Amino acid sequence: MTRLIALLLALALALALPAAAAQAQHAQRQNNIELSQPWMRASLAGVPNTAAYMTIRTTDGKPDRLLRAESPVAGKVEMHTHIIENGVAKMRQVPAIDVPAGAAAELKPGGLHVMLLGVKGTLQDGERAPLTLVFERAGTVTLSVPVRKGMPGGHQH
Numbered sequence: 001m002t003r004l005i006a007l008l009l010a011l012a013l014a015l016a017l018p019a020a021a022a023q024a025q026h027a028q029r030q031n032n033i034e035l036s037q038p039w040m041r042a043s044l045a046g047v048p049n050t051a052a053y054m055t056i057r058t059t060d061g062k063p064d065r066l067l068r069a070e071s072p073v074a075g076k077v078e079m080h081t082h083i084i085e086n087g088v089a090k091m092r093q094v095p096a097i098d099v100p101a102g103a104a105a106e107l108k109p110g111g112l113h114v115m116l117l118g119v120k121g122t123l124q125d126g127e128r129a130p131l132t133l134v135f136e137r138a139g140t141v142t143l144s145v146p147v148r149k150g151m152p153g154g155h156q157h
């Protein structure tokens with residue numbers, strides 16, 4: 001009987017694991033933070049800077065703030081947004097990124113992003129790069145960010 005239960009448990013785990021792995025690609029939860037679809041733009045020839053994007057939510061229904069980010073692949077990591085100045089899109093550093101209660105902070109091309117400056121070497125499509133995010137309430141969240149040539153899902157317009 002015990003053996004049968006062990007067998008059923010093993011079977012249940014075997015069935016659950018691929019689903020969990022697939023889920024982890026789309027969203028990961030750490031502390032009270034859920035990060036969806038993180039990606040980092042692959043290096044362009046001769047450009048030492050790149051950016052990371054993701055959707056950030058809190059899972060406890062309270063707001064939080066992303067205070068800073070760090071990565072060993074970059075000399076410096078900043079948080080940026082895009083502004084339009086005299087008809088020209090420019091990046092501007094922001095002191096923090098707010099994650100509202102019950103809503104998402106969307107970091108995406110043309111908007112808020114994590115800026116990686118002075119990237120060491122090149123980040124190739126298909127690699128992963130470590131990124132640490134420090135939140136006001138949730139504290140430190142570390143993730144492994146897939147490097148891509150473009151936005152996942154192929155919504156490139």
Ligand SMILES: [Cu+2]
Nearest residue numbers: 080091113115
């Ligand atoms: Cu930037």
